[in-house]
Amino acid sequence: MAVEYLSDEQARRYGAFVADPTPEELERFFFLDKQGLAEARKKRRKHNRLGWSVQWGTVRMLGTFLADPLDVPQVVVDFAAEQLGIDDPSCIKQYAERSETQYEHTGEIRKLLKFREFAEAEEEVVWFVASRVATTRDSRRELFDRAVLWLVEERVQLPGITTLARLVRDVQLETLEEINRAVVAPTPVHTRRELISTLEVPKASGSRCWSGCGRRW
Template sequence: MEFLTDEQAAAYGSFIEEPTQPEMERFFYLDDVDRDLIALRRADHHRLGFAVQLCTVRYVGRFLEDPLDVPWPVALFDHAVAWLRRHRVLLPGVSVPARQVSTVREIAEQRLYVTVAKAARRADPRLPDDLVALLEVPEDRRISELERLRRPTRDTGRGADQVREKGAADPTLRGKELVSGYGGAGRGRW
């Protein structure tokens, strides 16, 4: 779109800033009908995901490609404070709900890590160990293999040509070069 800036295009249908209190009350309040609809879902994580998408589609106007693109900590904090007020609970110091939100966030991150690790192990039993190995810094080097792979290649000319030829000559080796880094410059640019 020629008339939109890159920022406008990127902002379309996504959370740009934290919702205001009136927006939270208007778009994120779940009435009895909403809660009955959410209760039809099988597990807690399905119910949570459905509720997040329901509120997101109301506020943003569409479903997010990545449901985690929600300002979680702030939204959770605001929801907790709203719950306390609705139930006429004397508000504690701000650090109390902030700590609770932080704890919940850490638990959610840990669950996500475990879920991804299990899925990776099911896909390829060696994959988690291979990924951890990418993070280790060998004694004879100053950076990890992952960091080396992230940096732009500096090989030019003959060295890069040799790596390309080696990968082209042996297709079974090509994938190993990309993951393990045998050959230096082979980083998926061929």
Template sequence: MRSFLTSAEEAVYGRFTGPPERAVLERFFFLDDADRDLVASKRGDHNRLGFSLQLVTVRHLGRFLEDPLDVPGVVVDYVASQIKVADPSCVKAYLERKPTRFEHQAEICEVYGYRSYPSAKDGLLAWVGDQAWATGDGPKALFYSAVARLRAELVLLPGVTMLRDDVAGARKAAETRLYAALAGVATAEQAGDLEQILRVPEGQRRSQLDLWRRGPTNPTGRGLVKSLDRVAQIAGLHLGSVDVAGTGVPTRRLIELARMGFEAKAPKLAALTYHRQIATLLATVRWLEVTATDDALELFDVFMAGELIGRAGAARTRRS
């Protein structure tokens, strides 16, 4: 799957990116009395310091490191000073017994309530899908929201590839469901009419959608007639009465789809998948029906103002 994260973003995921500043150390790497009591139960300075580093690491990063000692030196020194380890370099011995790090990780999870990603995956992805449906946020925004949610719920972060693909999949499913819901409220005849407005009529250079999107702007009698014809043509699709509210699609998403329909060229819209195309055109035409009416009223106001000014000028000329 193509990554929406840059290689640099993937490289720093769940890792220390440099030495934390003093304020960050004091906020996120402080060990309270309960922490220190638990640390004190470990034998040897190297085990006490290694355990402590794993504890502050999972709190700060949301995951354990493959190499528990791959932490900035200032973190090692700051943690060592709190648990009274005079020689922080002794922590090198922490890796001599391989099972120790994993035993400590399991203990930290049990004592502090950390859970594995598989145990929380279904709930997280349902939440991501709801966010995608409601907000239309892109995959990167949803990814970082998912990271924040996992950390807040004390769920250990999975590998970057796994979480990236899971978030992308949940978003795609939500988008597919949204497009299908909107396309489903249009009748087969209405869907056919929507597809038709993307085609360029014989002898014309632009599609019907392009003509509707531009609209007449000349404040003359002829321009006003064209503007009213535009309103009648759009209303003739009878899409304003379609029960869009019943789909549960948020207004924000409808506006986003309509904006895309206003801005994208007809060939790009024609290349969309069927449900996405119909959903986008449905939102666009419904918005066009409102804006076309507003445009006609505005043009009428300008036209009438010009007529009244013209008549008043003619009357003054006759009196003089």
């Protein structure tokens, strides 16, 4: 599988919360701006306002919506509730009762934040990874992390981890092959043969004396 080159840590943190967001991250991703606050307040019930706000910040931070929108650290819920003036953040538990509402909210949020589906930006991702391969010495794992960061910053929803891992692997291999062809093509055939011959290790002629030729140490 393409994901075999990823570390366990990379796989674990992909599109998921692995720790509480820092205060700086809460401010950056979960602070409701004027438009976000206005949209959240359109929801009639408290738990829907809170659930919408949590999903709004989640996709901004992780680049994806969670299968379970309540699978977030408590500090996220508390931070959103404070902005909405909701005294009891535990009311968000009711948000899980209706998946249709959650789905409707993801569509609203995607449109509001102008998030694109991965398929719409795939060619851009390929170009980004290829440019990194051509200009850096990034390892495959580093290329993967760079691609994730690019997707989040460009507001492109993360695909499945296998899809992205395979893309990074394939683009790296193809780009390196192109570079090799570009380097080798101008080199005359006889020069290539001479260079290859220099890589051949000659066979040892006779035995060598590594012990000082009979001398005792």
